[in-house]
Amino acid sequence: MATTPDRPGCHALDASLIERLHAVQQRHGYLPRAELQQLAVAMQRPLSDVMGVASFYHLFRLVPPPLHRCVVCRGTACFVRGAERLEAGLRRRGVAFETASCVGACGQAPVLVLDGTVGCGDPGALPEP
Amino acid sequence: MTQVLPSVSLQINGQPCTVAADATVLQAIRSAGLHVPTLCHLDGLTPVGACRLCLVALEGHPKLEPACVTTVAEGMVVHTHTPELEGYRRMAVELFFAEGNHVCAFCVANGACELQDVAVEVGMDHSRFPYQYPHRHVDASHALFGLDHHRCILCTRCVRMCDEIEGAHVWDVGYRGSACSIIAGLDQPWGEVEACTSCGKCVDACPTGALFRKQDATAEKQPHPERAQQLAAARTDHRWRNQ
Missing domain, CATH: 1.10.10.1590 (NADH-quinone oxidoreductase subunit E)
Known part of the structure; x- marks a missing residue:
């Protein structure tokens, strides 16, 4: 085209x-x-x-685009539930990620979208760096 | 051949004036012998209202309007220098200084810089906004000219000069927000862009030291902002004043 x-x-x-x-x-x-x-x-x-x-x-x-896509939601609910700590945790582990303003899944905050799959990205549950 | 256009009467700072009905408020202000500071405006190029320095107050109108892109109207009452306008103007100039890396002391345009001139005009002696010290770069890939992004205020004069007068459209505005910058071609080094005719008119139009000739050292730049108007007049009206 x-x-x-x-x-x-x-x-x-x-x-x-x-x-x-x-x-x-x-x-x-x-x-x-x-x-x-x-x-x-x-x-x-x-x-x-x-x-x-x-x-x-x-x-x-x-x-x-990288092999895997990782998006951290920066919406208000996610911010309150620790999106900043999640971002810092990913950065510490050398994970490349993008950010979104709100993906509309506030019930699962802080939201992490991995290769299109929406889920909860509990910063405490990240594997050790 | 001369066509008589309808004219309108308006008042600027209490001074009555009559201009053609299709004139802009900026043209009216200048024809009345008055002055407002401008940066992005250049006679001969399409006005864009980007720098917000020519903002004026219109009586009975709820908001301030940029004079360069506002058409005159019958009975318009214009104020160019209210305390509110002067405050905003100074603030706009402070923001220009805070968002780039403007260091006059070793700039090619020192002494011949329009940003420096408006800073003096609006009485800016310091910025109340924190300096951003953005990480920008210098493109020295062109054989004759250089582009120092640190000094660029994104007035888009070079973009319009190259597009409207030269017809090469080497420049455009790329990216957005604080990452916004002037780009050549596909955001390539300037020297690699085949569309560039090396005419140097973008350098002539640049109000700061962002675009410069490589042979010019500190305070040696000689800008030629009048060339846009001269070339436009020669092209459209067949009047040659650029002897």
Whole structure:
């Protein structure tokens, strides 16, 4: 999709950039540089313009995702139940993780999402570093 | 060929003035011989209202408006220097200084820097906000020019100059929040971006020492902010004033 040239006179040129970025990310798991370049060429847009959009949104990844994905929720309930200690514990153990504002599972606070599975991340239950 | 545009009358700081109906409040202020500080505005480029220094108070209007992107209206009563506005302006300049690493003493633009000038104008002698000392970098990959991100205030003048006047669109704004920065190409080293024509107009437009010519040392930068207007006039009106 990223490399399909647009027909001349297409009015949705500007509007379709984000959709196309989503398609690239779906295929590769992130936005590889070569794909961004091809997208810019195909859409006849400046490289910096495409990169500006891609880098603005947190949902777009510019680097390959790690083998396992670990997300710590930073919502209010999770904060109260020790999300900060959970983050510190993961950091101490050298675990790469991302953060989210609220994943909507406040009953299990502090929430930890491991490879898409939502669960309770009790900081006291982490294995010894 | 000259087209007579309808004009409107307004009052600025108690002084009556008449301008074209499609003029901005900033143009009206300047035509009345008055002044408001600006940083992101550059005649010849599309105004964006990013720096918030040209904020003015409009009587009967609930909020302050940036003069550069506000169109005049009949009977408008404008105030450019109320105590409230002066307070906000000083605060905005303090924030500019606090969020970057602006060290005039060894900056190429020292003495010819618009940020320095507005700091003097608004009477800023220190920042009440804690300095962030952000970790930024210097891009010296271009053969002729350099970009010191520490001194960038994200006014986007270079972005607009390159896009609107040169037509190369090498620059854009990347990332967001405190990580926001000017990017070249796919956030590459500037020297690797093939789209760059090395024309140097971004350096001319930069209000600080962020973009500079490599041969310039401390306090040697000579900016040319007037070039945007000259080139735009030559292109659209076929009037050449850049002899």
